Amino acid sequence: MLDIGKTATWLLRRLNPETAHELAIHSIAHGLAGRGKPDHSALRTEALGLSFPNPIGLAAGFDKNARAVRGLTKLGFGFVETGTVTPRPQPGNPRPRLFRLVEDRAIINRMGFNSCGIDKFCQNLAPLFRPNRHGQVGPTDAPLGINLGINKTGADPLVDYPALVGRTKSYADYLTINLSSPNTPGLRDLQAADMLARLLEAIQTAHPDRPPLLVKLAPDLEDEAYAPILQAVIDGGADGLILTNTTLARPTSLKDPHRDETGGLSGAPLADRARHVLQLVSELNKGRLCLVSSGGIETGRDILERLKMGANLVQIYTAFIYEGPAVLTRLKQELLHEMSRSGIRSLTALQR
Template identity: 50%
Template sequence: MTYPLQSLLFRLDAETAHRATIAALRGWGAIGAPLGRAVERAGVTLAGLHFPNRIGLAAGLDKNAEAVPGLFALGFGAVEVGTLTPRPQPGNPRPRLFRLVEDQAVINRMGFNNDGIDAALARIAKLGARRGVLGINVGANKDSDDRVADYALGVGKAAAHADYITINVSSPNTPGLRDLQSRPALDELLAASDAARQGAKRVPLFLKVAPDLDRAGMEGAIQAAIDHHIDALIVSNTTISRPALHSPHRNETGGLSGAPLRDLARAKLAEAVAIAAGALPLISAGGIDGPEEARRRFDAGAVLVQVYSALVYQGPAMVRAIAKAL
């Protein structure tokens, strides 16, 4: 399946195409957003928030909150920006983003490249009325001496601007970050994050975990989330595992997303549903590329789904197609 401008974007290296997409969405937000809005279909309430539909954009596309109105104009019920760190950082050396066209997949090792949380929040503060739910995904700086403090700082700053905040401890591209998914490190981090959001606006907190957690790791993460009043679990981030791939880029290091993640994402959702037993709402991400796959995740127990990599191959019309089909 192709879409307008795909052939042009695919002539560019993946990161240049990504920047061009953000620029186009920023322009669309200024010109076309008044004509576009989230598709009001099969909405749901989660953590006290009304989602006009159950299709969200996963973090990673709009890292710096540059194109939020344009993204809502595509029809998303929720847009998640970030990952944002306390201080700006360049991320890992380029090249660090790869299209695996033969596999309908992406490998990235971006490394939380972003302008810093203050710059993004300044953009968000100027947005005015939103057309859906806005999530802010926070992380730690690569060279931080105190990563727990980084997360607490991010939560505290984002709370005044976000509809929800996602704690991202599952990226494989910051050394040692995934260690924070294990207890007792996760208990310390979630306790600090929970404390940081207290006040006039107790913003919902979501936790994003990796699909590479084993059963014991998933059990620990879910219990920690429940113990520290986390409002939902996002299952899951990219994987460092490598199913059979055909692209010349198949051996690049980084997190794999897209179609090859589908089976693992389904399995981890089913595992999380069984472990949580209704005590924690679940959001499914990974390998969702159309209405049929979205339905499978909802039937399996997800409250919401998030998409990202499939947009590279299916195009922006996929968002409204899923929302309308549901």
């Protein structure tokens, strides 16, 4: 029998990457991409004071403008992070800016925060919510994260990030401040511990009632830089870290002719560095902050490995691009299999 999901993914891979992306968002938004099965209870995970049906999230950058949130959660993600959204609309970098490195199971992107801007973003989200006596009720039981960024020109991070938190806090189960896209000049400088401290203080002062707050970091910092950043995040009252965004490094193993394109590299060749950064931070963290691992996750074994290393949750992007929604069924089956091989009865038991 024809598997519509697999056929669509096969077709999408033959299109120009941005056209394929646009089509994928459109079909997911209109419920044409299918629906995942209910999750096995052993995959339920607690983090950030929230309950997740499974620990596999969609990383930021796929649904930048919050157009397909409901459809994405229906596919079976344990949580969905939408954005990066910027204060004002901006077109991002000129095309081409997205490259598949098929042989390397990788992507290079220099999208440059193409965003519809916060006004339109909130208009897209608002119909998914209905108020109840406790506040707002979201679209599904999979938590929703919103990833916040700044414009390429005219940005004032100490004003812009708190303002974005104010605009999105009633929709988000958690918020992420993205300080690690390699495609916005100067953004990564905000990861310096003193700058980060000022930024978190500005957010905390303006919005003491905010949802849990995560900071997304680059994999390209010196190893020694992560300790002061971790301390600044803890002292600043934030709740977790996403480790990591895409890398500017180009491992010598890359084979695809696109390997020298400018931009951030994601997928399989990022896995070693993302794992190393997780290990490093996890040892320093001692369970204080929630850690979300992202970078080159392709199998259930990868997921269990990251969880055992100290991650509370994981996120995928590139594997979803290559395999489509079927990746979720496979990852969950493999994860359950790996758990039973290791004698782990549930993820909540693992994280205790």
